[in-house]
Amino acid sequence: MDYLTIIQILDSTVRLATPLLLTCLAGLFSERAGVVDIGLEGKLLAAAFLAGAAASVTGSIWIGLLAGVAGSLAFSMIHGLASITFKGDQLISGVALNFLAAGLTVVVGQSWFKLGGRTPSLPTDARFGEWNLPFSDALANVPFIGPLYHELISGHTALTYMALLAVPLSWWVLYRTRFGLRLRAVGENPSAVDTAGVSVVRLRFAALVIAGVLCGMAGTYLASLAAGFVKDMSAGRGYIALAALIFAKWRPWYALSATMLFGLLEAIGNRYQSITMGDFTIPVQFMQALPYILTVIILAGFVGKAIPPRAGGTPYVKER
């Protein structure tokens, strides 16, 4: 494996990790506020569909982004209605939303475009362009640093850079602002927040709004990358992001590492159908399953214990 190959794999890692990272941060805000969100997958899918549809009709991916975010937000609000307003089961609501997205995208897509549930493919100018950072071309031929800068650091879409920026931003919001303090508190002990005169409902909805926006960005990214929407195109990424969230112990910087790791696994799996190590061959299916296997190992607590926010999963009911 030469240097350029490594750079290329890492470059593909960043590409593949971008939607995971955005989705993982979405889950982070939601779960830190005490709302468990296994509906990430559905939001991702809904956003990808609406983004693909809007971009193909208008020819602008940025309008696609607006549509994707709107769709994801709508799903977030249904989740809030069920799990916050009506104090329903968050897990069941999430499961239902995943199916709703899987079904609706195809039913509506077929009705709109008559393409068997896909959207028309997006031409290059209706997709996110790659941003070439300054001096990218000039430095391309400099040994070692050149490829690193040209291939890996430069040349990603705006959303990738936004996703990377979202990491320190999330950290800052969570740990340095009043909103973050309240958000973390509501995920740990909502009655403490409530008795302090702050609305639990509003905070949790605020968290879901953030989650909706981030998922919307991630879904739009997927639609742009694949040049349009196809049925079930999220392909379990919502669940991988959920796994990454556990892996990251619900912290922003760890979320970056976890999603990069899972992105790397996917990148390697895409490049090599099987990996041979001496006499032993690692099948591609193993690489695909590795994020899930790793998450189970983490959950089992054999490698560091992942402690979720204490109030996660339970609707807040005032005590008498």
Next chain:
Amino acid sequence: MNKMPKWADAVLIPLISILLAFLLSGLVIMAIGKDPVMAIKTMVQGAFGNSNNIGYTLYYTTNFIFTGLSVAVAYHARLFNIGSEGQAALGGLGVALVCLYVPWPHWAIALPAAMIGGAVFGAAWAFIPAYLQAKRGSHIVITTIMFNFIGSALIGYILLNYLKVPGSMSTESARFGAGAHLPTFHEMLAPFGIEFNKNAPVNVSFLIALLAAVGFYFLIWRTRLGYEIRAYGQSETAAKYAGINPVRIVVIAMLISGALSGLMAINNVMGEAERLIDNAVEGAGFIGIAVALMGRNHPIGIVLAALLFGFLYQGGGELSFWESIPRELVVVIQALVIMFTGALDNMVRAPLEKLFIALNKKKEA
């Protein structure tokens, strides 16, 4: 003190929830420019119009009874098993191995063996999440989701590398021997002079599923184990006080749950396909969640809910054929049913409770 009569809780609320779900589904159909009444007619015709259609409806119903019971057993122990999909897939592997590697002389011998194969593999796939939940507190919802993916990768690997017929293009196992062929309704009803369509996949597994539902009732409400499962599901601290071992209950409840999911494979793998194909479960495991929720985790409710989803599934297929409405419409309906019967329960319950309290007050006055 009771706010509502029992019948309202057990029948009225689910009924209203389902009506709401169907109402919304109707709106979806209208939104895509189709006629809901026409759609329902097509679906009813497609699901019950002739014995072929009925045969398909009951075939799907069989799958959903198994997965619905599977989800419900776990639910009684307050465990949310989202892993039925993977457990049923592994059950398929178990059934396939039993059917492929033993030259069975007759289905009556093959079936019990296949049932054991499916149940054991399904249970085994549920065991690790169960054990991790019981011993390490790893959230079973997450681990079972993960195991669905891991299971799907595992089946893909085994099919591709071990079970695939060499030279064949499709990733599926060889066809099972004739001795592993389960009698279909056509074959079962012919001796009685009843003509049932030859092509319909419904088979003797349907009766096994009904037996499983009866067994489920006795297990949950009449045996000590069922008593302990329900007690644990209601209150873990109380269960500990009563000398009920939480680890044992979690593991056993999940093993039964996984086994029931695995049993589904006698229907789809042994009964219908007669070979192992990739993604044989086709989402039946997830539909089990809707079936259990709608059926209020009671076998009668589950059988009825499974029948409803069998109808939706088969009718939905016909819908895509005749009305060019994608069969994913069924997934939408499934989602809405889960949403309304599961997560939005309070939306229906709270106004009803108020209504009943007002009625009671009137009665007293």
Next chain:
Amino acid sequence: MSVQSEAGRQATAAPTASTAPIDAPAIELRGISKAFGPVQANKDISITVKKGTVHGIIGENGAGKSTLMSILYGFYKADAGTIHIKGQEVQIADSQAAISAGIGMVFQHFKLVENFTVLENVILGAEDGGLLKPSLAKARTLLKQLSDEYQLSVDPDALIEDLSVGHQQRVEILKALYRQADILILDEPTGVLTPAEADHLFRILEGLKEQGKTIILITHKLREIMEITDTVSVMRRGEMTATVQTADTTPEDLAELMVGRKVLLHVEKKPATPGAQILEIENLHVVDEQGVERVKGIDLHVRAGEILGICGVAGNGQTELLEVLGGYQNGTGTIRLNGEEIDLTGKNSDGQSRRARGISHVPEDRHDEGLILNFQAWENMVFGYHHAPEYQKNRFLMDNAAIKAMTQESMTKFDVRPPNPKLEAKSFSGGNQQKIVLAREIERNPDLLLIGQPTRGVDIGAIEFIHQQIVHLRDAGKAILLVSVELDEILSLSDRIAVMFDGKIMGERLPSETNEGELGLMMAGIAEENPGEAGQ
């Protein structure tokens, strides 16, 4: 969420106070009513509390005290009635409105974020501006002032989960003071405190009162009312039965007002005739799941025909002692029943084996342990004994008909009302629920009965019945280990009293040779050095 609104709110709270008439009462409630579905929790309640006084509200469990205070703190909206603060009518729609009106509340179960620091908990909801840094800095200074002023010292950077219960309570008080509360409501504040901590709390409250704060103390303990309040209101079944000056009343009068009739505070019983040693405990240690040592080497014994009462403030190891004996907590040491050692960690250490050996257990918490609230009475009547051969129809199925018949009989015998085996446990009153548990455990005819908080949340009528049943069982020659935080109950039921503090037995006393004062000191871990004092 702007900086402006936060600052503005705090600024406006003060002027309303200064414009109000000087002699206006701090709080006045007029005709408050509240129903939860069919249950009338508060019925036409009116109270007036003068500024700078301590006002007690006393009543049994379920009398409606907490509901009333929740209304005052904006948790519930009253169906009828008005609230006046410093002479002005206010609408308290939520906690925010209560805080703005100058009300602070210390709940029975603290409302603190466990993995936050003291400082973070104090500013939560009362931050200055959108960024934390300036808020934290300001709070640190202010907290120091408040701590010094009211003897409320806590480490501002400590995590809540690392603090003792008493210190956590101080954080709650600091939270209220930080929000400039001048009316402080405390809901059963001493339930989790040692007597020494409770004394310290009362000194803090005295200090607050001297500074002109108004304090409302909700409790069911007569002693606390007599000790600290200026005026006291009595609640019974959702109604306010009386409001009197504390100096003009006696504990006996208050007790009568609480329950509505003369109370028999002592139990009719003959002297005990202890027989053979039934239970012997030697050097028992218990370490809980968090790795905290809860029981630190205790020795105890109980004879046949004897009630050993264990008293102590909640959380000093009594619960764990009962759990070990009941078979659902690991312990080390030696426990013998009828002279035979019982398995503490091995295969036979579970609850089923304990029951088989003749140990019955009425647990401290009947809602979370003793009963499955959603199970019907007959299902609860075999809870823990569901493996007993007489309840089985055959190898596989339970004999539900036999269980129902047995339940019907037991319910009549133990006067459970209504005597309907098919009613869910949650539909019974506290007293009747306890009778179901008691019936189940006593009817097994155990050698040893463990019984924790037998009358917690139980109405007075049922208390007498339950006490009689316990004494009957003793007179039938059974050994009884009683754990209670109610000193009255311990003193009136026990034949011998052991005091537990910090996982250890502080000493044993005979009820005839001790009193509440001495036991109170022992419960605080003080009297250990002078065991002879009681005899002098």
